[in-house]
Amino acid sequence: MKATVTRAALSLIGRRDTPRPPDNAALLSALPIPVVLLDPENRFRFLNHAAEQFLGVSSAQAARLPITELLPADSPVFLMIEHVRRHEVTVADYDMTIEGPRMRKHGITVQATPLPEEPGAVLLAFQDASAARSLDRQLTFRSAARSVTGMAAILAHEVKNPLSGIRGAAQLLESSVSEADQELTVLIRDEADRIRALVERMEVFGDKPFDRGAVNIHRVLEHVRRLAQTGFAAAIPFHEAYDPSLPAVLGNRDQLVQVILNLVKNAAEAVIDGEVESPEITLITAYQHGMRLAMPGSTRRMELPLVVTVRDNGPGIPDDIRPNLFDPFVTSRASGSGLGLALVAKIISDHGGLIEVDSRPGRTEFRLHLPIFPDDPS
Numbered sequence: 001m002k003a004t005v006t007r008a009a010l011s012l013i014g015r016r017d018t019p020r021p022p023d024n025a026a027l028l029s030a031l032p033i034p035v036v037l038l039d040p041e042n043r044f045r046f047l048n049h050a051a052e053q054f055l056g057v058s059s060a061q062a063a064r065l066p067i068t069e070l071l072p073a074d075s076p077v078f079l080m081i082e083h084v085r086r087h088e089v090t091v092a093d094y095d096m097t098i099e100g101p102r103m104r105k106h107g108i109t110v111q112a113t114p115l116p117e118e119p120g121a122v123l124l125a126f127q128d129a130s131a132a133r134s135l136d137r138q139l140t141f142r143s144a145a146r147s148v149t150g151m152a153a154i155l156a157h158e159v160k161n162p163l164s165g166i167r168g169a170a171q172l173l174e175s176s177v178s179e180a181d182q183e184l185t186v187l188i189r190d191e192a193d194r195i196r197a198l199v200e201r202m203e204v205f206g207d208k209p210f211d212r213g214a215v216n217i218h219r220v221l222e223h224v225r226r227l228a229q230t231g232f233a234a235a236i237p238f239h240e241a242y243d244p245s246l247p248a249v250l251g252n253r254d255q256l257v258q259v260i261l262n263l264v265k266n267a268a269e270a271v272i273d274g275e276v277e278s279p280e281i282t283l284i285t286a287y288q289h290g291m292r293l294a295m296p297g298s299t300r301r302m303e304l305p306l307v308v309t310v311r312d313n314g315p316g317i318p319d320d321i322r323p324n325l326f327d328p329f330v331t332s333r334a335s336g337s338g339l340g341l342a343l344v345a346k347i348i349s350d351h352g353g354l355i356e357v358d359s360r361p362g363r364t365e366f367r368l369h370l371p372i373f374p375d376d377p378s
Helices: 002-014 023-030 049-055 076-087 130-158 160-174 179-203 217-229 253-273 340-350
Strands: 035-038 044-047 091-100 103-114 122-128 213-215 238-241 249-251 281-287 292-294 301-303 306-312 354-360 363-370
Touching (some): 044 049, 049 122, 076 103, 160 179, 213 253, 217 306
Antiparallel strands (some): 035 044, 103 122, 292 301
16 A cells, blocks of 8 residues: 555656645655655755654754765665666665665665656655564464473473472482482482472463553653662663653553563663663553454454653664574573564564564664554453
8 A cells, every 4th residue: 555655656756737736745755655755966855754663763853964864875775766866767776785974774765766857856765564574473483382381381390390300309309318419409409499480480471361451651661760769770760751741551560570570680781781781661552554464363453552662772683593592592691592572573463563673782672563552441
């Protein structure tokens, strides 16, 4: 649907008999995809609201900047623009990486179109496929979570009972062996406890029903922040950027606390292990239209306008684990179990929500897209 609207808008701009702004400007401003109009000197003539968010610059700021201030000189976008001006044809390029001082985006489709009535002017349309990729990953996360659910059930049944016997035997031996051998019995007991703890952590992946209701997400965030600052993140400054007008989340408070706590703990570990000079964690809430997803086990589609972001300024997520970040047992930490983010993905999936990750050195964001509590719960 977006591609159809884009082509219509581009063809409308390209017709000689089409009125110029404000009609075209109003049409382009309403488009949900970023659209930019450049003059022959690559200065901004126009950018719509979606382009402001995409480029990280307001229309007022863009009026004083050439696009070369936002994109590096070797950006492939400039080769497209040059080709369009030279041959006066429309060019589209797919799966591009757009990087600059204000943004870093992957998997972008860029369409460049000349304006016949204005030689040298070029219209650029950007289409971000990250939401579609996130949805694909979310389906993968759900499948992975189901696999862990099955593993947890098997382990709970087949491992916990023998572990209890091993631990009991070690305790009995401890009182009848020499002091030197007691160290071995303590080792057996401790390792049995460690394995049991791991099994119990995996049991939380079970498909147990849970109650949903109206949850104030800001109270959840403040509760997690207090827990963090009295414990593992005592030395890390927190910043909040909350939208105070947000409605309640449709969810389970305890599970949402667990999700945010996991993300904040990971953020704290990232800045501490990365030895960041001025570490900080930022919690953000916002209202954003346009995201819909099917509820688990239902054909009903749920709006996901509430966005919760946990941001840190750590070294970023290693490239080799980023594609499988939410899979069970995937971790970059030697002491990590790799189950924390897998659990986060499962809980958000159970809520009918979506989780996205954007990471680069100095800035990592986990964004949760959540449903709001309906005015009429029925």
